[in-house]
Amino acid sequence: xxxxxxxxxxxxxxxxxxxxxxxxxVLSIGPIPSHIAxxxxxxxxxxxxxxxxxxxxxxxxxxxxxxxxKYCYELGVKYASVYAFSIDNFKRRPDEVQYLMDLILExxxxxxxxxxxxxxYGIGVHFVGNLKLLSEPVRVAAEKVMRATAKNTRCVxxxxxxxxxxxxxxxxxxxxxKDKLNKIAPSNPNKACNDGVExxxxxxxxxxxxxxxxxxxxxxxxxxxxxxxxxxxxxNSNTVIVNANRTRDSVISxxxxxxxxxxxxxxLVDIEKKLYVALAPDPDVLVRTSGSNRLxxxxxxxxxxxxxxxxxxxxxxxxxxxxxxxxxIFQRNRSYLExxxxxx
Numbered sequence: 001x002x003x004x005x006x007x008x009x010x011x012x013x014x015x016x017x018x019x020x021x022x023x024x025x026v027l028s029i030g031p032i033p034s035h036i037a038x039x040x041x042x043x044x045x046x047x048x049x050x051x052x053x054x055x056x057x058x059x060x061x062x063x064x065x066x067x068x069x070k071y072c073y074e075l076g077v078k079y080a081s082v083y084a085f086s087i088d089n090f091k092r093r094p095d096e097v098q099y100l101m102d103l104i105l106e107x108x109x110x111x112x113x114x115x116x117x118x119x120x121y122g123i124g125v126h127f128v129g130n131l132k133l134l135s136e137p138v139r140v141a142a143e144k145v146m147r148a149t150a151k152n153t154r155c156v157x158x159x160x161x162x163x164x165x166x167x168x169x170x171x172x173x174x175x176x177x178k179d180k181l182n183k184i185a186p187s188n189p190n191k192a193c194n195d196g197v198e199x200x201x202x203x204x205x206x207x208x209x210x211x212x213x214x215x216x217x218x219x220x221x222x223x224x225x226x227x228x229x230x231x232x233x234x235x236n237s238n239t240v241i242v243n244a245n246r247t248r249d250s251v252i253s254x255x256x257x258x259x260x261x262x263x264x265x266x267x268l269v270d271i272e273k274k275l276y277v278a279l280a281p282d283p284d285v286l287v288r289t290s291g292s293n294r295l296x297x298x299x300x301x302x303x304x305x306x307x308x309x310x311x312x313x314x315x316x317x318x319x320x321x322x323x324x325x326x327x328x329i330f331q332r333n334r335s336y337l338e339x340x341x342x343x344x
Contacts, residue, residue, distance in 0.1 A: 033284035042290035042314030060316035122154035128276035129163030
């Protein structure tokens with residue numbers, strides 16, 4: 001864990017700062033990760049290990065987080081994602097959850113101070129997750145920070161709170177379906193998807209019927225209603241052909257069936273655009289402290305092609321040494337992972 005000197009910089013602190021800058025400069029000779037993700041594991045164990053009062057481990061963990069983010073931005077890492085609070089953490093004791101919410105609120109409000117890391121490095125902060133689950137004071141504070149830092153583009157911090165990857169994926173799929181359904185019936189909002197789940201039964205039934213009966217292949221075998229604007233001999237340009245495809249429940253036009261069938265063609269890019277962290281590239285390295293290799297429902301979609309690093313240090317103990325190893329592991333594995341990405 002870093003030695004933090006709250007008073008005037010001492011000789012040791014000055015030497016430490018100089019050594020850190022030299023190390024980061026050497027690391028910058030090689031490729032620098034664009035996005036590093038962190039799982040903050042081991043706060044409670046740190047408190048027990050150091051015989052601290054309950055909750056002190058989380059506070060020490062937030063202090064360590066500020067220093068790690070500082071190293072990231074000094075090296076030139078543009079994106080950092082932090083798994084601060086899982087949806088599953090709401091299952092903990094109410095007093096512990098309340099303490100964490102109070103600490104998050106305190107930290108969030110502190111980000112707006114002039115001397116904060118956000119203002120020092122021009123960081124744009126994004127709170128991502130199911131923010132509706134947060135208490136109103138925390139949610140309001142988070143929204144205030146996001147508005148205040150919206151124009152900061154030098155670095156980006158994703159603060160994942162009330163987050164799980166499965167929730168993120170479900171949300172992305174729902175939003176993608178909503179967009180598709182709105183394209184089918186833009187003129188009738190009552191038919192469009194409301195929050196991804198309501199009032200779409202009629203469209204789903206039509207789509208299912210169209211697919212089942214092979215709309216595209218059976219067009220030539222179905223009834224064609226030909227309406228002419230005159231007698232024989234009139235130019236073909238004056239002939240209107242209305243194609244109708246019959247499903248088991250109704251008759252729909254070819255044009256309508258094409259629109260409805262587009263709902264079933266949700267693509268990878270459609271879902272990725274709706275992910276909570278869509279603004280950032282996939283992480284290059286995912287770090288989980290305390291020696292555990294579990295992802296714990298964090299960035300499951302995005303972390304399929306990144307390096308994993310699990311130092312034995314508990315999160316409040318993380319420091320420059322572990323950060324250096326994070327970058328070295330990325331530099332060692334970069335060419336291999338790039339080849340894997342190109343094969344997809």
